[in-house]
Amino acid sequence: MVESIQDRYARWQLHELLRRHPELRIVPADDLLVLRGDVAFRVVGPNEEYLEDSYRVEIVVPLDFPESVPMARERGGRIPATYHKLEEDFLCLAAPTELRIKLLTAPSLLIYVETYLIPYLYGYSYFAKHGRMPFGELKHGDDGIRQYLAGLFQSEDSKRAEDFVRCAAMKKRRANKVPCPCGSGQRLGRCHNRVVNSLRKRFGRKWFWTEYGMIMRSLSEKPRKDAVSKWLEKVPVAQLPPAQYGAA
Amino acid sequence: MNSSQHDLSQLLEIIIDHIDIPKSYYEKAAARHRSLGEWLHRSGSKVAAFDPDVRPQGSFRYGTVTRPINPEEVYDLDNVCLLRALNKGDLTQEQLKELYGDEIKAYAREHSMLAPAEEHNRCWRLRYADEVSFHLDTLPCVPELGEVIRYLLEQQVPSDLANRAIAITDRKHPQYRVVTLAWYTSNPRGFASWFEQRAALGRRRALAEARLRAAVEDVPPYEWKTTLQQSIQLLKRHRDTMFRHKLDVAPISMIITNLAAHAYGGETDLAEALQNIVDGMPQHVRSTSPRVPNPAHPAEDYADKWSKDSRLEKNFWEWHAAVQADLARLSTLLGRSTLSGQVKDLFLVDMTEEEVRKVGGEGTSRPSISVKSSPVLTIPTASKPWGRNG
Numbered sequence: 001m002v003e004s005i006q007d008r009y010a011r012w013q014l015h016e017l018l019r020r021h022p023e024l025r026i027v028p029a030d031d032l033l034v035l036r037g038d039v040a041f042r043v044v045g046p047n048e049e050y051l052e053d054s055y056r057v058e059i060v061v062p063l064d065f066p067e068s069v070p071m072a073r074e075r076g077g078r079i080p081a082t083y084h085k086l087e088e089d090f091l092c093l094a095a096p097t098e099l100r101i102k103l104l105t106a107p108s109l110l111i112y113v114e115t116y117l118i119p120y121l122y123g124y125s126y127f128a129k130h131g132r133m134p135f136g137e138l139k140h141g142d143d144g145i146r147q148y149l150a151g152l153f154q155s156e157d158s159k160r161a162e163d164f165v166r167c168a169a170m171k172k173r174r175a176n177k178v179p180c181p182c183g184s185g186q187r188l189g190r191c192h193n194r195v196v197n198s199l200r201k202r203f204g205r206k207w208f209w210t211e212y213g214m215i216m217r218s219l220s221e222k223p224r225k226d227a228v229s230k231w232l233e234k235v236p237v238a239q240l241p242p243a244q245y246g247a248a
Numbered sequence: 249m250n251s252s253q254h255d256l257s258q259l260l261e262i263i264i265d266h267i268d269i270p271k272s273y274y275e276k277a278a279a280r281h282r283s284l285g286e287w288l289h290r291s292g293s294k295v296a297a298f299d300p301d302v303r304p305q306g307s308f309r310y311g312t313v314t315r316p317i318n319p320e321e322v323y324d325l326d327n328v329c330l331l332r333a334l335n336k337g338d339l340t341q342e343q344l345k346e347l348y349g350d351e352i353k354a355y356a357r358e359h360s361m362l363a364p365a366e367e368h369n370r371c372w373r374l375r376y377a378d379e380v381s382f383h384l385d386t387l388p389c390v391p392e393l394g395e396v397i398r399y400l401l402e403q404q405v406p407s408d409l410a411n412r413a414i415a416i417t418d419r420k421h422p423q424y425r426v427v428t429l430a431w432y433t434s435n436p437r438g439f440a441s442w443f444e445q446r447a448a449l450g451r452r453r454a455l456a457e458a459r460l461r462a463a464v465e466d467v468p469p470y471e472w473k474t475t476l477q478q479s480i481q482l483l484k485r486h487r488d489t490m491f492r493h494k495l496d497v498a499p500i501s502m503i504i505t506n507l508a509a510h511a512y513g514g515e516t517d518l519a520e521a522l523q524n525i526v527d528g529m530p531q532h533v534r535s536t537s538p539r540v541p542n543p544a545h546p547a548e549d550y551a552d553k554w555s556k557d558s559r560l561e562k563n564f565w566e567w568h569a570a571v572q573a574d575l576a577r578l579s580t581l582l583g584r585s586t587l588s589g590q591v592k593d594l595f596l597v598d599m600t601e602e603e604v605r606k607v608g609g610e611g612t613s614r615p616s617i618s619v620k621s622s623p624v625l626t627i628p629t630a631s632k633p634w635g636r637n638g
Binding site for chain 2: 004005006009014015018019020021022025026028030031033040041042043044045046052053054063083084091092093094095098099102114115116118119120122123133134135136137138148
């Protein structure tokens, strides 16, 4: 049976979000859930550093959340475009794959706001005060995407980190024969196979296929053709799904 | 009742003072219905022989009218005109509509209306030229047949409601121009009667609490001002405010009225009644069609458009989530300096300074709420932000 909108909003913890952040208001919109208003917070960050602040934001939630992730904009004109942002002024709260993975396992708008949006806003308040980032930051652009993926797959080398996602989208037996994307020269079955297997088991090959498609679309510089990519191309790829977050 | 609930009720009453309409409007509306009824009974009326009976319907009957946000907006009056001496088999739907239409057109001419009577699918519309802009939708109908009433009784509709079922004309009916018994059934009079029974729950208790033995029956229901009627006014105003830029896809008043009356338990405290209504409404939305049935005619679905336009259902639930959160917020704002600003945001109501003082929001008593009451989060580590542009 198709889930009703009522049940969907309950599963997303919309009511809890509105209760905890009462300055956020639903703005009627046709095929999105749009929330606008102030997000206020009091945060004890790293090294017990306490900050309180409030930002005017707009959060746009696609109705197929968590398959697609929400997007947030700061509306008070405080955060400059040179800070961590995507196209159209959307805030870049985390690496896209990370956001998708985390929200898939916890599809809650309250978690989105309190685990991603508020730490991001706290991060900016902290940055404005101290000139540095409280939680570190990813590199911008492609390098940042790969840096996150390398971390996810516990690889030191991030040059071809997107290939890990592709391996996770392949059947185990096949993937194990592929040269390990960490660049060790070993095949995956003798190298990073455990972490790939466990993530594959957790999210499923299909999810990684979709994710791979989205990553390939968001990488502005496509990877060089080398032995690994030639090898990987032998594996049939379903049509790449459309990118589902702002940076299409 | 605790004191904060008392204060909240007081605040809600203040909001109602702003959104309510003068009693004279109700009186004017009642006079309109009476005047039309007299016209239909005058000698020379083509329908007088069929014993017309005009009964008000809609928010003017329920006592749930709210002032429109846009002052140019027109008040809707509704009534049902039952031709008691006619039956479905006596004439076609078209003949009834035109027979009645001739009288309505003549009425418009005689009473210097803004425009000639306007024909709609089921009713005729009159536009009054007055200091208060009204239009009146009047619905011609004949009594429903015994077999339809029996069918309603089988559907568990109480007999006092089922007996009020009517057969209506509809230009979109496939047999509009043919003599047939297959007219559409409707039951607005049954709904109104059911609504008044629900409202009476609160009225009886309120009168008992006030030790009043007033002549209950003498006061028309629209003057009862029960907590049900007041709650519906507040809910409708909240809806009007939230959807003021998208009124065409806002939750409709009939759905709000229906669900609120279902969820109402006769609470005499306004804040308690409103809270219970808001919390209880979702239980009365069915998961399959009819989603929001007329209790006096269950096949009649007030939410029939939800299946045709998914925005309508989505907007209903978003409105419900918003009103639930906003109600919780209002009670935390009592006595705070930001209260009147929030009331303005939620209801487009400008509280006077005196009203603000009455509910304890004198500006200095307690600080603004936003940051101080926001959740305290401990975030030792978090995602590293990324950016597209290097």
